[in-house]
Every structure is written in C-alpha cells, then in structure tokens.
Amino acid sequence: xxxxxxxxxxxxxxxxxxxxxxxxxxxxxxxxxxxxxxxxxxxxxxxxxxxxxxxxxxxxxxxxxxxxxxxxxxxxxxxxxxxxxxxxxxxxxxxxxxxxxxxxxxxxxxxxxxxxxxxxxxxxxxxxxxxxxxxxxxxxxxxxxxxxxxxxxxxxxxxxxxxxxxxxxxxxxxxxxxxxxxxxxxxxxxxxxxxxxxxxxxxxxxxxxxxxxxxxxxxxxxxxxxxxxxxxxxxxxxxxxxxxxxxxxxxxxxxxxxxxxxxxxxxxxxxxxxxxxxxxxxxxxxxxxxxxxxxxxxxxxxxxxxxxxx
Amino acid sequence: xxxxxxxxxxxxxxxxxxxxxxxxxxxxxxxxxxxxxxxxxxxxxxxxxxxxxxxxxxxxxxxxxxxxxxxxxxxxxxxxxxxxxxxxxxxxxxxxxxxxxxxxxxxxxxxxxxxxxxxxxxxxxxxxxxxxxxxxxxxxxxxxxxxxxxxxxxxxxxxxxxxxxxxxxxxxxxxxxxxxxxxxxxxxxxxxxxxxxxxxxxxxxxxxxxxxxxxxxxxxxxxxxxxxxxxxxxxxxxxxxxxxxxxxxxxxxxxxxxxxxxxxxxxxxxxxxxxxxxxxxxxxxxxxxxxxxxxxxxxxxxxxxxxxxx
Numbered sequence: 001x002x003x004x005x006x007x008x009x010x011x012x013x014x015x016x017x018x019x020x021x022x023x024x025x026x027x028x029x030x031x032x033x034x035x036x037x038x039x040x041x042x043x044x045x046x047x048x049x050x051x052x053x054x055x056x057x058x059x060x061x062x063x064x065x066x067x068x069x070x071x072x073x074x075x076x077x078x079x080x081x082x083x084x085x086x087x088x089x090x091x092x093x094x095x096x097x098x099x100x101x102x103x104x105x106x107x108x109x110x111x112x113x114x115x116x117x118x119x120x121x122x123x124x125x126x127x128x129x130x131x132x133x134x135x136x137x138x139x140x141x142x143x144x145x146x147x148x149x150x151x152x153x154x155x156x157x158x159x160x161x162x163x164x165x166x167x168x169x170x171x172x173x174x175x176x177x178x179x180x181x182x183x184x185x186x187x188x189x190x191x192x193x194x195x196x197x198x199x200x201x202x203x204x205x206x207x208x209x210x211x212x213x214x215x216x217x218x219x220x221x222x223x224x225x226x227x228x229x230x231x232x233x234x235x236x237x238x239x240x241x242x243x244x245x246x247x248x249x250x251x252x253x254x255x256x257x258x259x260x261x262x263x264x265x266x267x268x269x270x271x272x273x274x275x276x277x278x279x280x281x282x283x284x285x286x287x288x289x290x291x292x293x294x295x296x297x298x299x300x301x302x303x304x305x306x307x308x309x310x
Numbered sequence: 311x312x313x314x315x316x317x318x319x320x321x322x323x324x325x326x327x328x329x330x331x332x333x334x335x336x337x338x339x340x341x342x343x344x345x346x347x348x349x350x351x352x353x354x355x356x357x358x359x360x361x362x363x364x365x366x367x368x369x370x371x372x373x374x375x376x377x378x379x380x381x382x383x384x385x386x387x388x389x390x391x392x393x394x395x396x397x398x399x400x401x402x403x404x405x406x407x408x409x410x411x412x413x414x415x416x417x418x419x420x421x422x423x424x425x426x427x428x429x430x431x432x433x434x435x436x437x438x439x440x441x442x443x444x445x446x447x448x449x450x451x452x453x454x455x456x457x458x459x460x461x462x463x464x465x466x467x468x469x470x471x472x473x474x475x476x477x478x479x480x481x482x483x484x485x486x487x488x489x490x491x492x493x494x495x496x497x498x499x500x501x502x503x504x505x506x507x508x509x510x511x512x513x514x515x516x517x518x519x520x521x522x523x524x525x526x527x528x529x530x531x532x533x534x535x536x537x538x539x540x541x542x543x544x545x546x547x548x549x550x551x552x553x554x555x556x557x558x559x560x561x562x563x564x565x566x567x568x569x570x571x572x573x574x575x576x577x578x579x580x581x582x583x584x585x586x587x588x589x590x591x592x593x594x595x596x597x598x599x600x601x602x603x604x605x606x607x608x609x610x611x612x613x614x615x616x617x618x619x620x
Contacts, residue, residue: 187518188536208497209519212533221610223522223531226498251616260613294619300531301611303570306561309604 005143005249006045009036010110010135011125011238012082013050013060013074018095018277019087022231025277029060030084032125032148035235037069038282039242039269040123042290044249047116049073049135053081053104063283073116077104088233094176095234112138121249123241124168126150129160136167144254146245148172148237154181166198170213172241174205187212191219203244203263205237211263218256222263223300225271225293232277236270239282243269261294268293315453315559316355319346320420320445321435321548322392323360323384328405328587329397332541338588339370340394342435342458345545347379348592349552349579350433352600354559356552357426359383359445363391363414373593383426387414398543404486405544422448431559433551434478436460439470446477454564456555458482458547464491476508480523482551484515497522501529513554513573515547521573528566532573533610535581535603542587546580549592553579571604578603 009032016030033050040046047070054076064071082105086095110131120143124132132147139145147168149161154177161181165171171194179185182193187204191214194202201215206224213220244266251258268290272281319342326340343360350356357380364386374381392415396405420441430453434442442457449455457478459471464487471491475481481504489495492503497514501524504512511525516534523530554576561568578600582591 186540188538192538206519209516210531219536219610220613221520221533226529228498228502230496257613260611261616291619295615298613298615298619300529301570302615303530303567303608305605305608305612306571309601309608 005120005252006047006115007040007121007123007245007249008047008049008112008116008119008139008142009033009040009123009125010049010131011036011123011127012105013048013052013056014082014084014105015056016234016278017083017085018232018234020232021088023277025232027083028278029063030234030278031082032127032235032238034064035238035273035279035282036123036125036242037064038067038279039239039273040246040249041067041069041242042269042282042285042287043243043246043265044121046070046246047073047119049110049112049116051075051077051082051104051108053077053079056081067283073111073113075111077107079104086234110135110138120144121245122146123245124148124164125238125241126153129153129157129164132164133160133167136164144169144245144248146170146172146241148241149177149181151177151180162197165194165202166200168200170201170203171199172203172205172237174207174237178202178204205240207233207236210267211240213259213263218259220256220260220263221301222260222267223297225267225297227271227274229275231275233274234277235273235279239273239279240266240270242282243267264294264297265290267297315430315562316357316425317350317431317433317555317559318357318359318422318426318429318449318452319343319350319433319435320359320441321346321433321437322415323358323362323366324392324394324415325366326544326588327393327395328542328544330542331398333587335542335587337393339373340544340588341392342437342545342548344374345548345583345589345592346433346435346552347374348377348589349549349583350556350559351377351379351552352579352592352595352597353553353556353575354431356380356556357383357429359420359422359426361385361387361392361414361418363387363389366391377593383421383423385421387417389414396544420445420448430454431555432456433555434458434474435548435551436463439463439467439474442474443470443477446474454479454555454558456480456482456551458551459487459491461487461490472507475504475512476510478510480511480513481509482513482515482547484517484547488512488514515550517543517546520577521550523569523573528569530566530570530573531611532570532577533607535577535607537581537584539585541585543584544587545583545589549583549589550576550580552592553577574604574607575600577607
C-alpha cells in the first residue's frame, strides 16, 4: 500500500448522446461515476459502485480497467444501461436535457462490500439524496466524504438534500443549485446561508469563473483553467470532484494549503474533460500535462502580499 | 515629493439618483471621476479634470478637498451638472438607466494644464472615445494609462473604442462589454481576441466573480472581496480602477506581483464603494480597513504549490 487513500464513488455510468456547437456524439461513455473515476484515478486508487445494463460495451469497461479503476462494485443488471440525451447552445452554461432513460438505474440500490465500506474517501455523486444517505449509513468512519446534487433533487427533496449537506464533509453545488437551495441571489450570501443551515463546507462551481470553497472559518477560490478548445461541457463538475478529492486522498491532508491545491487539481481535470466528448481526454492525459495546468493556475493567483498590507 | 506618481483622471462628476432593493438616494455625488478619485486618493495624489454646473453643491466639492483630491482641473460651466437616474433590480448585475441629463457634460472638452499633461499615470473614464484620444494626444509620455468604456460607445464607435484600446496600456471592460467588443461568448476567448486586435492588456471586471487581467504573456485573477452588506453597485468599476491604478502609482512598478496586488486593491475599493450609496464609504474608510480586506483576498488565493507540480 502506498500512502494514498482509496476513494469510493457511488454514481451513474451512462451512455450519453450529446450535441454542442462544436460537434455531436452518440451513445458515448458518460455518467457521474465515469467522469469522476477517470479523473480521480490520476491521483489515487478508485473503486466504483454503479450499475450498467447487459448492453454496456466491453470496450468502455476496458477503458476503466486500462486506467486501473476498480470495477468490482459495478453491477450488471438485466435490462439496458442508463441513457441521457442532451444539447448545449452557444451559451454552453447549461445542458438542455432532451431525454433521460433511467433503465437499470431506476432500481439501483448501492451495495457496498467490505472494501468499499472501509474506503477513507468517498464521493456521493448526484443520485437521489435518500440513496446518498443509504451509502453513508454503510460506511465505516471515512476521513472525508464529498457529495454532489442537482436541481432535480433540490426541487423535490430539499430537506433530504440538506440532510446530506449536514452529514458529509464537503458539498459540491453549482451556482444555480447553491442559489436555489439557499434562497439567496448573491453567491456570497448563498454560501453563508448553507453554512448556517448546517453544511460543514461547500464548494460552489462557477464554470468559467472557477470555484469557491467556504467553511465556517475560511474561504478559498480557484480560477477556472482558461480553456480555448472547449467542445463539450458534460462531466465538468464530476471531473472537478475527481481532481479535488483525488488530490486530498493523495496528500492525506485537509488543511488550507491542501484544499487550495485540491481546488486547482479539480479545475484542471474539469478543463481537460471539456476539451472533447465523453471522458476521452481524462483517459488520454498524463502527469506532465496535469502538472503544467496546475502550475499555470498557481501563477494566475500567486503573489507576495506587499509589506504595506502585511 | 514622495515616490508616489500623480494620477490624472478625466471623466464625469454627476448628481445621481439611484434606487436599489436596499434603499434609494436622490441627487447624491456620483460620476466616474468622483468614484475613481476618492478611491485612488488612498494610494497616491490624484488630479481631476471634469466639468460641473453652477448648481454643484459646495459640500460635494469639500469632500474631495478634505481627502486631498486636486480639483484645479474641475471646470464650472454655465448650466446644470450632469445628472443620472437609475435603478437596480434584485439581480443587481446591471443598472437600468431611467434618465440621463448630460447638461454641461454635453459640450465637455477636457483641457489639460501642464501639471495634468505631465502626470505619469492617467485614467480615461468611460467618456466618448474621441475625447479619450484627445486627452491622450495632450499627454507627455505617461508611464501607464488605464481606460474604461461602456456598451454605448462599443455600439456606436467600435473602431474608436478599439483605437483607444491599442493606445493605452491597460483597458478595463466588464464581461458584457468584452463579449460585445470581441464578438466572443466565452470570456477566455473574448480576452484573447482583444489582445489579437491590438490591446496591450485588458482587465475584464466580472462583478461578484472578481476580475481577470490578460496581456500577451500573462493572465492574473483576483476574486471579488466577499461583500455581505451590498447596498448600491453604482461606481464599482470606477472604484476598482482607482484601487488598481492607485496601487501601481504608489508602487511605481508594473511587474506581475504589482499587477496582482493592484487587482486586489481594485476589488477592495470596489467592495467598499458598493456598501453604501454614493462614494460615502470611500470617503470614510481608512488604511486599516483597506489592509484588512487586501489581506483577506490574499488568504483566499494563496497557497504553496505542492512539490509534485513544481
């Protein structure tokens, strides 16, 4: 065993059909657990708990295995794999969902084996908050659990979403979700409100504006890595989560410096994911490319505070 | 003489009537040169070139003088002072202009005396780009000139706005203006495009998302100072400009470290301005309050790049 902590991810593996102003793709590998695991695996060992149908292509499975992602928790159920069809307009901020076929995902109940239960790090992707709480109940003293959510659950089960926020260590939300859940327009106030409501820490993902971290004591911020060749924003948030939690698992620390570095790793992995359809770039990238982007992000914000202010 | 370089600002002094979700104010001190000078004066000497009418209240003039702003270039013309009336809705992003009375401002042609012409630093606020070029033509080798603009001029005189961008050292734009002038939706590409079009450096102001600096070699970013008590966003951009150019004039340097520090001073002064109507908070603040905010901004982004990436 290296010093790196194992990461458990519970989420979806899907076949996505996506259209953007820069192209289109049909039935390509997608889903929160796919983007997350292929991002986090660059930093630490990852175990996936998810479900696919009997039609899930062997070549997709092979991609995870080639990268060393542990698929022993990937259940194959009778029926078809979860499918999502969506498109992005020129604004690129939001996906318009055209069709969702839950298929085998509709009856998914995550089953954790002993190795999963003992993972020190976990990511609860944007599944039903009741399922997220089921997973939490099965885990044995994890060091750090990160959650995600989506507007769908905030609108339908706000109390359960808040319960998840109170139980995990860090909750990820995008701008719209943070505003909706907090009932505040200004992001600064929305983040404050979520802390007042009992969240231990939140990260608000702001797309091209980067991401902010807030806990009762501190605020940190990362710019977004400046992507010129954006092709498909799908999976940006889960890839961010993979880089963020991946770094914390690798570093084994959760102090301010580690959190800032983790934010930079998150936005770096998101920047790679959106340069092509499906998690292709996450599979193809290497440590040098990742380090180059992380260094550039650091240069964008790093300066010595002048004597006058210190 | 201290080591601080004098700053010239050419812009408007106005009487503003503003309504926001948090209150309203009638005929209060406003205008780009007012916000800029009362912000920059905390860092370096400032000389104003502007025009007011015979109705301009002596108490407003006294506010500048109490702070040491040089008003020898403030012309009093026959007629009424420039008036602006606007309101902000709950989103707070954009002012809705209800009425603009140019009054004495309609025939304003900036006249620079020798002290103005020799100022090493200058801010050309969002006046007609032809007037900005007139001012530039009168100046003797300034060290650094900063410009601002607005959608009104981008729509009517895009070529002249671009000519200003090519002639000044740093051009300030907000998100919308950068997108409109560059014809690009993504901000990263919009900033790149402005550099391709000949701008030496641009700063894109993003409100609660902070500001980005871009020149052909470097990109820097500052988060916005997290304001809880926002009351009136009027003047945020000009107050930002005052802190930014003020710091560069005080530091006498324009390297990456100085630019980052200047961005932090800019967003600090903007955060003060928007906590009350008119530039009241800029007048009342002191070096300790400014330094506290600058330090907090530094803590939000500062971390040591981990060995793995360096």
